[in-house]
Amino acid sequence: MVTTSTLESPFHEGEQRLQSLTGVQETMEQRGRAMIRDHMPDQHRRFFEQLPFVLAGGLDAHRQPWATVWSGLPGFMQSPDPHRLDIRVRxxxxxxxxxxxxxxSAIGLLGIEPHTRRRNRMNGTVVRADADGFDVAVRQSFGNCPKYIHPRQVRWTGAASAHAAVEPVGAQLQGAALRMVSAADTFFIASSSPAAGEPGQGRGDGVDVSHRGGPAGFVHVAETAEGSVLTVPDYVGNFLFNTLGNILRQPRVGLLFMDVARGDVLWLAGRGEVDLDPQAAAAFEGAQRLLRVRIEQGWLGRGVMPLAWDTQAVS
Structure with missing residues (x-):
């Protein structure tokens, strides 16, 4: 996705293809130019500053996208001006x-406040990095609709479990990793455009991280000889198609699942595919299309998340 400060389309060809197939390309072209900014408005700056956690997407040395989570006492993110966000990363x-x-480094950030169901996106580039964190230059800032966000109160506790441990996860999901995915009502997905983070990248190229939500168990797991394949119904949304549009251009994705009761975090890497077959989608109530992800590798962090979640719905 690109900013609105040029005469170029605010969407790359992957996003445009899906918008065209859905019959909304002309409408979204106009809406995108109005909603996508090259800076953060003041309300977005204050929003990030009050959060106890943020979701991030980035690339490893092999250009594999991963989604991850950072947390801290509210104020661990600060925006000194509309074009920058400074983060003290733990x-x-x-x-x-x-x-x-x-x-x-290209970076995608998603600020989300579950109890108000508010979320804002900020994609940008790291301009300074050291042991205490880094500063991010804003490239794209825009809000997202509150659909499929499960209301929960979240607070930072300051420390992970004293029994925190990390273990590798293979292509075949088993044990705790399989239970986390099968029971999830929320996960986060990182994707990227082909030239994300490269010198001279196009204005539409970058890293994105987004939210996926549904009823508990909405992620379906199938076992194959090569590994686990996740099928995720894609429900009607804001028609930006940031994630699915990226996958049409570059299939590697990173997934993040969290067990809010145990403080466990599951990082997964795999290859995504957009299934546009309406008959396949019809097997999942409310699905407009399907996202399939073939898992390749991952890590399970047990008790590593220093956040406390009220799992009861907030009225």
Missing amino acids: HLPGDPLAAEWQAG
Whole structure:
């Protein structure tokens, strides 16, 4: 996706293809130019500053996208001006991106406040990185609709479990990893455009991280000889098609699942595919199309998340 400060389309060809197939391309072209900014408005700046956690998407040394989560006492993110967000990062044990951030890294950020069902996106580029965190230059800032966000109160506790441990996860999901995916009502997905983070990248190329939600068990797991394949119904949304449009151009994705009761985090990497067959989608109530992800590798962090979640719905 590109910013609105040019005469170019605010969407790349992958997003445009899906918008065209859905019959909304002309409408979204106009809406995108109005809603996608090259800076953060003041309400978005204040929103990030009040959050106890943020979702991030980035690339490892092999250009594999991963989604991860950072947390801290509200104020661990600060926006000194509309074009920058400074983050004091505390990497979780096992975070596959912990050693990957440097100046020039493409980054996607999703601020989400579950109890108000509010979420804002900010995609940009790391301009400074050191042991205490880094600064991000804003490239794209826009809000998202509150659909499929399960209301929960979240607070930072300051420390992971004293029994925190990290273990590798293979292509075949088993045990705790399989239970987390099969029971989930929420996960996050990182995707990228082909030239994300490269010098001279197109204005539409970058890394994105987005939210996926549904009823508990909405992620369906099938076992194959090569590994687990996840099928996720794609429900009607905002028609931006950031994630699915990226996958049409570059299929590698990173998934993040969290067990909010145990403080466990599951990082998964795989290859995504957009299934546009209406008959296949018809097997899943409410699905407009399907996202399939073939798992390749991952990490399970047990008790690593220093957040407390009220799992009861907030009225």
